[in-house]
Amino acid sequence: MCFALTEPDAGSDAQSIRSTATKDDNEWILNGTKHFITNGRDADFALVFAANDRSKKAQGHHRLHRREGDSGVHGRARSGGHGRGRGSVRARLRGLPRVGRAGPRGPANVGMGFYSAMQFLAMGRLSIGAICNGIADYCLELGTDYAKQRTAFDRPIGKNQYIQGHIVESLIEIKASRLMTYECAWKYDNGDPVIQESSIVKLYASEMANRVVDRMIQVHGGMGWMRDLPLERIYRFVRIFTLVEGTSEIQKYIIAKTLGL
Ligand SMILES: Cc1cc2nc3c(=O)[nH]c(=O)nc-3n(C[C@H](O)[C@H](O)[C@H](O)COP(=O)(O)OP(=O)(O)OC[C@H]3O[C@@H](n4cnc5c(N)ncnc54)[C@H](O)[C@@H]3O)c2cc1C
Numbered sequence: 001m002c003f004a005l006t007e008p009d010a011g012s013d014a015q016s017i018r019s020t021a022t023k024d025d026n027e028w029i030l031n032g033t034k035h036f037i038t039n040g041r042d043a044d045f046a047l048v049f050a051a052n053d054r055s056k057k058a059q060g061h062h063r064l065h066r067r068e069g070d071s072g073v074h075g076r077a078r079s080g081g082h083g084r085g086r087g088s089v090r091a092r093l094r095g096l097p098r099v100g101r102a103g104p105r106g107p108a109n110v111g112m113g114f115y116s117a118m119q120f121l122a123m124g125r126l127s128i129g130a131i132c133n134g135i136a137d138y139c140l141e142l143g144t145d146y147a148k149q150r151t152a153f154d155r156p157i158g159k160n161q162y163i164q165g166h167i168v169e170s171l172i173e174i175k176a177s178r179l180m181t182y183e184c185a186w187k188y189d190n191g192d193p194v195i196q197e198s199s200i201v202k203l204y205a206s207e208m209a210n211r212v213v214d215r216m217i218q219v220h221g222g223m224g225w226m227r228d229l230p231l232e233r234i235y236r237f238v239r240i241f242t243l244v245e246g247t248s249e250i251q252k253y254i255i256a257k258t259l260g261l
Helices: 081-087 113-149 161-189 195-219 221-225 231-242 248-258
Strands: 002-004 020-024 027-031 033-037 046-051 062-067 075-078 088-092 098-100
Touching (some): 020 046, 046 113, 113 195, 195 221, 195 231, 221 231
Parallel strands (some): 002 046
Antiparallel strands (some): 020 027, 033 088
16 A cells, blocks of 8 residues: 655645645545655555645645555656665646545545544554664664674774673663653554654654664674675665654654643
8 A cells, every 4th residue: 555645845744735636526536746655656555645625724624535456646766765765656646546435445534634644654653663673673783793703902892881882872772762662552552642652752763773773883893884784774774764754853843742832
């Protein structure tokens, strides 16, 4: 499936989307351009967000559309760091797809699309937390093993306090991140709202994973930057997680809003 919210002129400010949904008899017709849509090339099921009244912004006037079979989201794929963006598509929705008022997976979600998107993103942010914890854990394992094996000045590099600092700080941050993630997942499982928690998890875990892989490259010295080891690939890959599903700045904005700021 693919999740088509972002547009060329509406990323962080998702309420500003310009794609429109207009009614034609019993069907909705979508027009607009979507951007950076992961799995957009291959999806046979799409969640597409459009507005039927742009003046009302999130106040119940975005729409959630679902289509079975062919997602109707076609377009040019583009590449990002490490080619990971290859499945990301810019798609024109000119007159397509037509979405029935009711379908096997439910009707167009009139008036609640923006809130549906936020719920979907809260779950996605929690998942990114789990992914980042796993990635950081793996990097720490590589760094710890290397610190025991590699010698300099006639002793393992792991006997040096600077190297120990890189490893211990990473261990503590991973542990904190994992506990935050578990707490958020537990609340999510209990059906509690997790808007604040999922943003905290996503913000902390994605930045933590970037710090950890950077430190573990440092522990490996020059070898850390070489393609013989997976670290340089992970270094490029993990960078995406402070951008997708809301940037770090936007997570801070959301968290601040939950505090009434
Ligand atoms: C590989 C990839 C896959 C993606 N997959 C999908 C997908 O499947 N579906 C989908 O809908 N979208 C997808 N996206 C889009 C992604 O969610 C957006 O790129 C992201 O939300 C940021 O939007 P933007 O790129 O337009 O940046 P902009 O909104 O232009 O932001 C630019 C900078 O300004 C900052 N900024 C903006 N507003 C504020 C503010 N109020 N306060 C502080 N700073 C601010 C941002 O944090 C950022 O640093 C994907 C993106 C990438 C790169």
